[in-house]
Amino acid sequence: MLFQDLPQELISQVVSNLNKRDILSFLQCHASSYYRSLYDSFWFDLCRLHGIRYCHPDISWKDLFCSDQVSSMCPHLNTNLFTDTRFIREKKQLLWSSFDQRTEVKDHELCLHPSCDFSGESESCTDHYAATKHNLSIKIAPLHTLEIWCNTCVKTIGFDYFASNVKQGLKSESYIMKKLTKKLALVTQETDSQELALSITKGRQEIESGIFRIQFRNSTMHLVEKNWYTAWLAFISGQSTEIPGDLNNESLFLFDGSLNPTLSLGKHFELIGNLTRWYIERVYSISGKIISSNELLEAPEYCKLAHSIRIRQQMNQAARYSAYGSNGRISKVNSRY
Structure with missing residues (x-):
């Protein structure tokens, strides 16, 4: 039997194990596969054979596979995680009801398996994974809240150190992670009970005020639009219960995409640290x-x-602790920092 007479499924399996250069050489010698490769479904099949069924909407399946980053992506993510309304509703309830604002819990995680409601500290989570092999969990520890962790890949999902614009595999992984995280952190008036909405609001105020407090320790600064920053500060300080909307930084840039050099700190923009940006x-x-x-x-x-x-x-490094009052909340006097 000639190679071209093999079923297409077997040919795809063989091709999926080749590198980009060898695949392109193969396609030049195999007419039927070459014509199939003109369609993105051909490249989706190759990604699927590596367990990858998700892709950033700005990236084609061909570009993703040819980037040679498919093997470094988490194969346990899928779009069903944030499109399943029932899954989101149940996980939100478990996530925010288990977040205890009165106790500082370290390395606390919630299992993201659809049929599992387990949550616990790090040691029990390790035992849980060993027993169930459930891959994904979400952290609710003070410094790592709403970070998604894969127990099998042993990594934080989408944590690309702000390099997702160049690494296509990480960009796709980060895209799915952010879609899921936003769904779990968002107050949805149509489906969330008043009690759950209140839990989410209070939980996020506690989380985000904690991040604000320590964000400038040995940290790079990042620029964010002033009005959004003011609304965010009012929310995390408890002066407002309204969660800020989208961060719109477009006003900081000129038409050519470069930062406007005439901007003034405190008037047009404010600063956040690495932890806050992430x-x-x-x-x-x-x-x-x-x-x-x-x-x-x-x-x-x-x-x-x-x-x-x-x-x-x-100034922030010298007075980072003075931005908090005696009750641990951000004081109104120092809230401009």
Whole structure:
């Protein structure tokens, strides 16, 4: 039997184990597979054979497979995790009811298997995974709340250190993670009870105020639009119960996509640390981009802007604890920081 006479499923299985260069060489020699490769479904089948059934909407299946990053992606994610309304409703109830604001729980996790309601601390989670082989869980520890962890891949899902714009595999993984995280953190008036909505609001205030308190310890600064930052600060300080909407940073940039060098710190934008940026990127929707202060150091037109950021950073490091009142909440006097 000739190779071209094999069933297409077997040919796809063989091709899926080749690298990009060998696949392109094979397609030049195999007419029927070449014509099939003109359709994205051909490349989806190759990704599927590696367990990957999700892709960022801006990336084609061909580009994803040819990026050679499929093998590093988590094969346990799927779009059903955030499209199943019943799954989201049940996991939200378990997640926020198990979040105890009175006790600082470390390494607490909730299993994301559809038929499992397990939650517990790290040691019990390890035992749970060993017994059930359930892959995904979501962390609700103070510093890692709403981070999705894969027990099999042994990694935090979508944690790409802000490099998802260049790494297509991580961009796709991060996309699915953020869709799921937002679903679990969002108050949905149509389906959430008043009690659950209150639990989510109070839980997020506790989480986000804790992140704010420690965000500037040895941290790179990132620029966010002033009005959104003010609304966010009012929410986490308890002055408002309204969760801020999308972060829109587009006003900070010129038409060519470069940062406006005439911006003023405290008037047009404020600063957040790495920990806060990582949280905001997976829980809030963002229009535009979040730029790091490190990206301003090489351009002379941003000299004045970078200097004001360095001054603020020194102020934050010197007074990071004074931004909190005696009751552990952010004081109104210091809330501008």
